Amino acid sequence: MKLAIISFAHMHAFSYAKAIQSYPGAKLAGIYDDDPNRGERAAEDFNTQYYESLDVLLSTDIDAVIITSENSMHKVHTVAAARAGKHVLCEKPLATNIEDSLEMIRTCKENNIILQTAFPVRFSSPVLRAKTIIDSGELGEVLAIKGTNRGTNPGGWFIQPEFSGGGAVIDHTVHVVDIMRWFLKSEVKEVYAEVDNRFVSEKIDDCGILSMEFDNGTIATLDCSWSRNPSFPTWGDVTLEIVGTKGTLSVDAFAQKIDVFNERGHKYHYWGDEMDAGLMGDFIESIKEERIPSISGLDGLKALEVALAAYKSSRQKEPIQLSQV
Amino acid sequence: MNYVLIVGAGTMGTVHAHSYLNMDGVQLAGIVDIRADAAKQLGQQTGTRVFPTMEEAMEALPEIDVIDICLPTYLHLEFVKKAAQFVKNVICEKPLARSIDEAKEMIEFCKEKGIKLFVGHVVRFFPEYVKAKQIIEDGGIGRPGVIRTSRGGGFPAGWENWYESREKSGGLVLDLLIHDFDYLRWCFGEVERVYARGIKGREKLDYTLVTLKFKNGVIAHLEGTWAHQGFSSSFEFAGEKGIVDYDSKKAVPVHLVRHVDSSIQTAGVTVPESPLKENPYFQELQHFIHCMNSGQDPIVTCDDGLKALEIALAAQEAMDTNKPVFLKSVKEELTK
Numbered sequence: 001m002k003l004a005i006i007s008f009a010h011m012h013a014f015s016y017a018k019a020i021q022s023y024p025g026a027k028l029a030g031i032y033d034d035d036p037n038r039g040e041r042a043a044e045d046f047n048t049q050y051y052e053s054l055d056v057l058l059s060t061d062i063d064a065v066i067i068t069s070e071n072s073m074h075k076v077h078t079v080a081a082a083r084a085g086k087h088v089l090c091e092k093p094l095a096t097n098i099e100d101s102l103e104m105i106r107t108c109k110e111n112n113i114i115l116q117t118a119f120p121v122r123f124s125s126p127v128l129r130a131k132t133i134i135d136s137g138e139l140g141e142v143l144a145i146k147g148t149n150r151g152t153n154p155g156g157w158f159i160q161p162e163f164s165g166g167g168a169v170i171d172h173t174v175h176v177v178d179i180m181r182w183f184l185k186s187e188v189k190e191v192y193a194e195v196d197n198r199f200v201s202e203k204i205d206d207c208g209i210l211s212m213e214f215d216n217g218t219i220a221t222l223d224c225s226w227s228r229n230p231s232f233p234t235w236g237d238v239t240l241e242i243v244g245t246k247g248t249l250s251v252d253a254f255a256q257k258i259d260v261f262n263e264r265g266h267k268y269h270y271w272g273d274e275m276d277a278g279l280m281g282d283f284i285e286s287i288k289e290e291r292i293p294s295i296s297g298l299d300g301l302k303a304l305e306v307a308l309a310a311y312k313s314s315r316q317k318e319p320i321q322l323s324q325v
Numbered sequence: 326m327n328y329v330l331i332v333g334a335g336t337m338g339t340v341h342a343h344s345y346l347n348m349d350g351v352q353l354a355g356i357v358d359i360r361a362d363a364a365k366q367l368g369q370q371t372g373t374r375v376f377p378t379m380e381e382a383m384e385a386l387p388e389i390d391v392i393d394i395c396l397p398t399y400l401h402l403e404f405v406k407k408a409a410q411f412v413k414n415v416i417c418e419k420p421l422a423r424s425i426d427e428a429k430e431m432i433e434f435c436k437e438k439g440i441k442l443f444v445g446h447v448v449r450f451f452p453e454y455v456k457a458k459q460i461i462e463d464g465g466i467g468r469p470g471v472i473r474t475s476r477g478g479g480f481p482a483g484w485e486n487w488y489e490s491r492e493k494s495g496g497l498v499l500d501l502l503i504h505d506f507d508y509l510r511w512c513f514g515e516v517e518r519v520y521a522r523g524i525k526g527r528e529k530l531d532y533t534l535v536t537l538k539f540k541n542g543v544i545a546h547l548e549g550t551w552a553h554q555g556f557s558s559s560f561e562f563a564g565e566k567g568i569v570d571y572d573s574k575k576a577v578p579v580h581l582v583r584h585v586d587s588s589i590q591t592a593g594v595t596v597p598e599s600p601l602k603e604n605p606y607f608q609e610l611q612h613f614i615h616c617m618n619s620g621q622d623p624i625v626t627c628d629d630g631l632k633a634l635e636i637a638l639a640a641q642e643a644m645d646t647n648k649p650v651f652l653k654s655v656k657e658e659l660t661k
Contacts, residue, residue: 194538
């Protein structure tokens with residue numbers, strides 16, 4: 001199977017490239033990037049060909065593309081790939097607005113190609129184990145979830161809204177909302193959020209606390225803030241505190257780490273399973289077996305809706321019903 | 326010598342009684358509880374005389390100069406007013422009362438009668454919380470941004486299951502989260518708006534998540550739980566330059582594990598233990614006694630207790646209405 005990567009604007013492109021190259025039978029056949037320097041360097045790093053034209057890349061015999069461009073470019077790149085008949089794994093958030101997301105989903109459907117949203121946290125071994133525990137009924141009915149997906153200010157285009165669509169809220173809401181939807185098999189009904197700009201000097205939302213209610217009555221909160229500073233031992237976290245009628249479950253997706261103390265300070269070194277490999281494997285197998293991917297474009301849209309509702313709630317200082325988005 | 330009468334021989338009465346026993350210049354003179362067994366047990370533990378009513382205690386012990394009310398919340402107003410007839414100093418456990426009206430009535434009653442009223446917001450005496458506040462005030466994290474706190478454990482057991490009754494205790498938000506409301510207000514000043522969601526209608530299971538927006542811009546997220554096993558508390562202050570992080574589950578200097586097969590008996594509210602020469606309850610009560618004698622203002626005033634109650638009631642309202650609640654300050658009304 002031949003795969004290509006469209007843009008190295010998003011840093012996840014590197015781990016996806018590694019995941020492709022270490023997957024049996026998969027080949028990284030090319031890289032397109034609108035920044036020739038970045039594209040050529042990446043092609044060199046991964047020993048593959050750089051294409052300065054997206055159309056030329058899409059006219060080759062590749063089977064699928066990984067889109068890791070700026071959020072605002074996801075639509076253009078996905079639509080182009082879909083029309084060329086190439087399956088798409090798109091970095092999250094799926095897009096910066098609902099209209100683009102819908103167009104992406106529609107175009108992929110019309111061209112009969114797979115659109116998968118990159119939610120690698122679904123392939124985290126601790127998160128998968130938590131899903132098994134919840135599905136077994138051991139926790140009883142899930143009543144509440146307290147989640148965090150805190151991180152570091154990524155800088156660059158991430159803090160330029162014309163490229164990113166927003167700051168911490170659009171960046172860090174979607175992963176954990178996706179996990180919550182997946183765990184609960186229920187959709188977010190209502191969102192309230194406090195969003196602010198308190199960490200970075202640029203004018204962009206860099207912190208937020210979302211409160212949600214799901215259709216099934218479960219309540220949840222999510223801290224999506226870029227509140228980790230450079231001296232914090234790691235980039236951020238994904239945690240879930242789950243309260244059920246029969247017990248509680250604490251999940252910390254990156255707790256499998258060792259602590260290192262040296263002249264560079266105190267750092268966590270993660271030794272758990274790499275989840276990007278799981279995501280890539282699922283995408284590749286879905287294409288091979290011509291099956292529906294385990295994470296769809298619709299999943300990407302649903303998570304994006306929550307992030308957009310959080311912005312609206314914060315502006316209006318009131319809870320937002322999801323149908324109003 | 327300061328002579329103390331404790332009213333209420335439950336969990337908090339027991340903690341206070343043991344604190345007074347070790348305090349210089351203080352004598353625990355009597356314990357009141359209408360439950361003869363509870364009174365007798367604590368009386369024997371502490372070598373203190375016990376009485377079924379405050380009136381009988383005061384008749385027998387006219388030297389008492391401070392009465393410490395450790396009763397369920399819904400009895401605070403009645404017993405603080407009663408105590409004010411006998412002594413010049415009253416200590417009342419948190420929360421002050423079930424409602425703003427009750428709390429104001431209590432405060433004004435004491436003010437008119439010249440009674441010093443102290444409220445037991447003990448978190449202000451926990452050294453980890455004091456230290457965190459100090460680091461933040463010294464600029465240790467730069468401008469604070471997002472604050473997270475957590476507090477709780479199992480569902481508390483109490484006399485006639487008073488914790489289960491929102492009428493009597495105010496539930497988790499008033500009884501438990503009020504600690505963090507008071508502490509955070511101490512750190513960051515007044516709250517502008519409150520949003521809260523909690524699980525509803527579950528027997529002996531309660532869990533609430535609150536978001537506070539302070540007037541200075543700080544966002545705080547609070548978890549209060551009576552759905553977990555074993556008490557714990559934690560906080561994280563994230564600022565633009567640094568992070569202050571604490572979790573009682575991880576800061577355990579002494580950990581005894583016994584090889585037994587019988588289950589652990591739990592009684593009353595779980596009280597966190599930490600091997601300090603002077604525990605936070607001791608420090609709190611010693612501070613109150615010092616304020617009584619010196620005329621110094623306490624670290625936490627009854628007006629602070631009222632403000633914390635205001636935030637808690639706003640959280641309760643937010644939970645009931647699914648809407649954020651903007652706080653109306655009660656301070657102006659008080660100073661009228």
